[in-house]
Amino acid sequence: MSVLIVGSTALDSIKTPNAENPRLLGGSASHAAVAASFFSPVKLIGVVGEDFPKKYVELYRRHKIDLSGLQILPGKTFHWSGEYEINMNNRRTLLTELGVFENFTPHLPDAHKKSQFVLLANIAPSLQHHVLDQMQRPKFVAADTMDLWLNIALNDLLKLLPRIDCFVLNDSEAHQLTKEDNVFVALKKIHKLGPKYVIIKKGSHGSILSSPKGFFICPAYPLHEVCDPTGAGDSFVGGMMGFLATAKGSVENNFRRAMIYGSVTASFCCEGFGLNRTTKIKRADIERRVKELEKLTKF
C-alpha cells in the first residue's frame, strides 16, 4: 500500500563547522517521502515556488514519488537556513523565508483521499487537520511535530492528538508538552491525550515506543561521523511509515521492525548533507544495517 505524506517542501541552506551547503532539497515531507520510498509508493502533498529546481523534481521522480499533490505556485519556495554547532546537537536558525509556504493550503487529489497510511510530517497542526478533514477513512495516521507548534499552536495540536494513531516527538518536546523529565512517565501522559502509539526520539540514543504491546527500546544505528542531522527525524518516521504500509500482518505486530527500519534510514540521512546520502543508497544497504543492528543488540 502507498503512504500519503504531507509536510514542508523546502530549500535548506545548511552550515556546519566543516562546510556550507546552499539550497539543498529539504523540508519534512521531502525527507520523509524519500525515506518511505524505499519501502512503499509515496504520494507527496506540498507546495513549492516557481524557483524550485527541476533537478529536485527529477529527484522525487527517481524515487517514484507521486507528485500530483505537489502544488507549484507563483513565488518563491520556502527557504530555511541554519547553522550547527561543533557537536552537531544544537542548531540555530539563521533565516526563514516562507515564500509560497505562507499561504499553503493542502489540496488532496481525489485519488489520494482513500489513502490508508497517512504521515502528517512536521508542519502547522492546522494544516495537519486540514489534510485529515479531506481523508475518507485512513487505516493508520502518524503525526510528527516540532517545538514551534508547541509554542504557537498548542491548542490545534492538542485537538489533533485524538485524531491520530501515532504521535512522534523528540525528548525535549515531550518535556515541553508534559513538564515531565522522565521519558516513560511522559509517554504515559501523552497517551492520555489521544494516540495509541507514542514515540519519543532521543537522537543518537535511539527512541522509545509506548504501544498497546508495551514499551520498545529502539536503538540508533552507530555512526562514527555525523555530517548533517537535518531531516533525520523526518527520515525516521518516513522510513517507519513506508515499512508499515507494505509489511504483511497487523500494524501492531510490525511496529518494532518498522521503527528499526526508520532508525536505519535516518542513519544514512545523517551521513550526508540534506538528502545527498539517502538518495544514493539502495534497499539492500538498509537491510545490511538492519542485520547489523540485530547483531549489535542481541544478548
Next chain:
Amino acid sequence: MSVLIVGSTALDSIKTPNAENPRLLGGSASHAAVAASFFSPVKLIGVVGEDFPKKYVELYRRHKIDLSGLQILPGKTFHWSGEYEINMNNRRTLLTELGVFENFTPHLPDAHKKSQFVLLANIAPSLQHHVLDQMQRPKFVAADTMDLWLNIALNDLLKLLPRIDCFVLNDSEAHQLTKEDNVFVALKKIHKLGPKYVIIKKGSHGSILSSPKGFFICPAYPLHEVCDPTGAGDSFVGGMMGFLATAKGSVENNFRRAMIYGSVTASFCCEGFGLNRTTKIKRADIERRVKELEKLTKF
C-alpha cells in the same frame, strides 16, 4: 569464582529535591560489592573508621561479603555529602571528609592474591595500581574511574589502562579523556590506550561496549522514577563482574549478558536512597527484569 573488589567505603549524606538522607552506606566498593554479591562470592578491600556503624558491617555480612580485607582504623570513615538537582542528572558535592581514607593503603590478605576476577572500583589510580601489584595472575581485571582522576591523576590512570582487561567510564569522562564527541570514535581511541573491553556508560540511555566481538548496545532498564542515582554506575560494574565470575563459558561469550545483569542491578540501586532498595531485592527480582529487558528490546 569470587570477585575481589577494591574501592571506597564511605558514608554518604544525600540530598535530593524531595528528601535528605544522612550517613547512608556508600562508596564505590560498597555499591559494587552488594551488586556483585547476587551472583558470586565477594572479597572486599577497603578502609573505614571506628565510627563505622555496626549495622553496615552486618549489611555486608548478610550479603556474604568477605571482610578480611576491610581495615578498621582509628579515625573517621570517609564522609561524602552531595545534592542532586531536580532532574537527577546533575549533582554537586557539598562536603568531602576523607578521614581514614586519606592514608588508605590497600593490603591484600594472602588468600586474596590469587583472585581471578578483580574489580578496581572508582578510587585513585595509584591505589588501583597498588592492588594489582599484589595480585598473582588475575584472569580478568576491570577498572572504573571518575572525572576527578582524569583531572588530578591522569598519568597514573594512563599507566593503569594497559594493565587491565576492561575499562568503564561515562560519556562525559570519555569526552574528557579523548576530546571526542562521538562515542564510537571515543571507544576506538580508548582501546588504543590498552584495554580489550571498553564500556561507556550513558545513564538512563544505557551503555555501549566495544570488544573483540564488536559493539554492543546495552539498554538501561526503564525506570518510571529515579529516587537516587548515587552508586548506579558502581552497581552496574559490580553486577557485571559478579555475573562474569560465575557464568559458565568464556568471558567473551558472557560479556553482553553480564552487562545486562549489571544494568538491571543498577536500576534497583536508583530506586532507593543509597543501598536501601538494592539490599531488599533477591536474585529472582533481577531475573524478572532481565526477562523484561529481553522483551523490551526484541524486534
